[in-house]
Amino acid sequence: MARTAATVAIVIISLLHQGVSLDIVLKDLVVPEQAKRFTNVTLECIYESRMKPIFVKWLHNDLEFLKFQPKDPVDPINLFTDDSSLVVNANETTGNKVVLTEVDLSASGNYTCEVMGESPNFHEDKMTKVMTVVEIPDEKPTIEGDVRDHFAVGDTVNLTCTTPPSFPGATLSWFINEHEAPHDFLHKYAPEKSKDGLIVSRLSLNFKLAPSHFIGGELRLKCVASILTLYTKTSEHSQQASSKPEEPPIKEVRNLPEEGSLITIGNSGCFSVWASFLHIVVMHTVLIISAHLLH
Template sequence: MAVTRTTSMLRPDYGGCDDGRGSRKCNPRMGARVGGRRASKRSFGVESGSVAAKRAGSGKFLLVGAVLAIQFVGAAAISSKVGSDIQVDFKMPKEAVVGASIDLRCEWKITGGSGLYSVKWYKDDHEFFRFLPDSSQRTQIFPRPGVKVETRPNSEKKSIKLKDLVLESSGQYKCEVSTEAPSFATTYQTANLTVILPPESGPEITGLSLHYAVGENVTATCIAWPSVPKANLQWNINDEPIPRENVVPQPPMMGQSNGGIPNSLGLRLETEHRHFMGDGKLVKIKCIAEVGSRKYETERKVQMAYVNNQRLSAGDHMNATAPNIRTDLLAKLLTAIFALVLFTT
């Protein structure tokens, strides 16, 4: 309102040309004596004030925009400065097993004349190790669950060692490097670690017979030992993935006291001629368990059986020839007895 008033008071008083009846054929110099013209004068002043208010609003908008632009440029300049003063290269394994030790290495390069102020290490944004080269206590360790730092002689502390890893050691790790004056720059890099509990051995396959005839149903179950994360199971037949419709999901299994979780997966399919390979007519059935980046495999070989007066499998052939063997022995025994009787008489 103050701007409106100020603007309207500064405007010249020669715009009262309305006689109150819509006519603009009045004398501008008589505006001060005619009531209607004074009203028009006041109306003109409000209208001018409105325009001034719009201009004032535009001015405020431009001013705010200019301030934000300056702040943005300043922030961009700081980010660029930080990036140009420090280069950080953080390296660590992506995966490790429970009980293992790993090295975390943070290489940095500082330019622009600034010195090193600190190197800080974090797990999930919680600091667990600090190196201050110019401090009376150059290194500090802060306790964190799942983080056990092994101290080692290293003047620059560009690497640290974590030992006795546990499942809780999994998470995001960060190396942060800061400089002294004049830049006071800070740069960091992050990396993720997954700690796994591998199974004690490869998966087990249960329910398979030693031989199957073409057209016979095959049912089996693959059981993976407890692990963290839970093993991802899949079936292969002759080194080819088995179609999803032949895979039978199993109910979840109870976890173990060490956190490991077992898993199982069923198989059901009807054998075909294409499944049996080679002269021995064998089919290879394999179960694969994936835990993290590791694979564990178990394979079983099944022999083809023949029916309908065809060649039988080894087991069936022995069962079929057993009666013939007994008949031959009986015939030989009877012949010997008959010969003995004739000899004695």
């Protein structure tokens, strides 16, 4: 008899649990992973229930901002103003579906839908998902610094890649001839945060050029900026190899000659020729003047 009673009790408990599980079940919570800033966002709580739930609660970062009570014929939707980061469109909100108007960066975070079933079980179920509000720029990153058209082996490359303001901050990478730059070539700056919460990212590239950096006489440098899966833009700078300019030959100046001799500079004989010519002209002039004086 004791064994039979225990078996019956187990069956009853099992049936009760089945009844509880069928009372109300939260099937899914629809929350976008990313939402663009200043756009409208729809959240949806999908549940199954044998009867109307007592309430549906919505929470943002554990702070309740909406409560839906289907059995209240006068005011089924209650909005709470404690969370100033959210603006709910009451005209389009139905309780299990919530429409947020022009979300700002502060609307990022955890969103929880919590439902409760009827008596006698009062079964509760809840689900939480995360949404990030993003600000994606249209522009590509900029490359600043020693931007030259020609570089030579031994020169130092010193460039900085800067992103437009965004949220979250962009991830930056430098590439040298399609190969990611070594870590010791890079210097990462602390992110700069503006008053409205947007972030500017910077990453500099600094290294000394070797012959291996030039492929076919060209050096290609590329900066890639990415934000989650929503933004990937590239800025490139190509530089041609140039040889070091040859220094002009040093002209050799010899000691001053004795009277009547010629001065030679470097390996050129031009000066010697002109000196000889001038010497002849001077001597000829002296002879003419002397002859004139004798007459």
